[in-house]
Amino acid sequence: MNQLQAMRVFTRVVDLSSFNLAGKQLGMSAAAVTRSVGMLEAHLNMRLLNRSTRSLSLTEAGRLYLEGCRAVIEKLDEVESELVRATRDPSGVLRIAAPAVFASGALTALLGAYRDVNPRVDFDVTAYDSHIDMIEGGFDVCFATDRQQVNASLVSRKLTSVKETLAAAPGYLARKGVPHAPGDLAQHDLLAVSDSPRSWDFASAEGMQRVSVNGPLTASGYATVRAAALAEMGIALLPLPLVADDIARGTLLPVLNTFEVNDGMQHVSIVYSGRNYLTMKVRSFIDFAVERFRAHSAHAAHGAHNAPVALRAVA
Helix, strand or coil: CCHHHHHHHHHHHHHHCCHHHHHHHHCCCHHHHHHHHHHHHHHHCCCCEEECCCCEEECHHHHHHHHHHHHHHHHHHHHHHHHHHHHCCCCEEEEEEEEHHHHCCHHHHHHHHHHHHCCCEEEEEEEECCCCCCCCCCCCEEEEECCCCCCCCCEEEEEEEEEEEEEECHHHHHHHCCCCCHHHHHHCCEEEECCCCCEEEEEECCEEEEEECCCCEEECCHHHHHHHHHCCCCEEEEEHHHHHHHHHHCCCEECCCCCEEHHHEEEEEEEECCHHHCCHHHHHHHHHHHHHHHHHHHHHHHHHHHHHHHHHHHC
16 A cells, blocks of 8 residues: 555545545546545554545544644655755646636736746636536636635635626617616616626615616626627626727616626635645746736735825826
């Protein structure tokens, strides 16, 4: 028995609470994972896991052994990581998943900047709008908005925000009228992404008002909702980067833009597995992304801070 490999398998099973998921991540069959944990228990002559058809739980001995496994694995990974870092640059294919609206804009700029520094890294990008399983997908790094559920075993670090806006086609507004207050939306056709909240919250100086979203179309992706809005089917809540060109051309018009809807922003985070299991290419990409967006935020905050001073000086 390869005891170190068995310790890694055992730790991953505990982290994921699943023999099947651990096998998928480790490139092993569920039967091989079960056999590895069983051999470890036989070697130690004690049960580490309580198994049932629905759940796994650690025995008391398993909890103690897990702590030791983590310490050993973390130290070995640290030694190997330092060795890799000292001997070669990041290289290989980085598998990334990202919301479609982020993948087509800010992510491509990030990837271009990163590859300028690390030309031996290539990218395999999966763009999604509806739910995606970040663990089963086997991605190195994922990006997710605060509308998407993230597995508790993953690390999530907030990077940036994407503004949202209500928009509709001029033809639709000519036919149905222009809403002047959130309450007017009850008389309109509302278009939404299927896994988004089923109500929109509007904030103004007068307070908060909630509007139920019931309309002729829901879709798994923003591209379809945008197309429906362009086809004069109704009013849609869409990420501003997706419709900025439509608004500039006048094929879509902002609606109720004096109100802030659903806090006005979708926050985007970078999501990845625990720090103990990162390869050099993954760690370097995460660090690069965090630093790049931190620098952009600082620059934006500096501009916002200086703008009122300039206005006062002119006055």
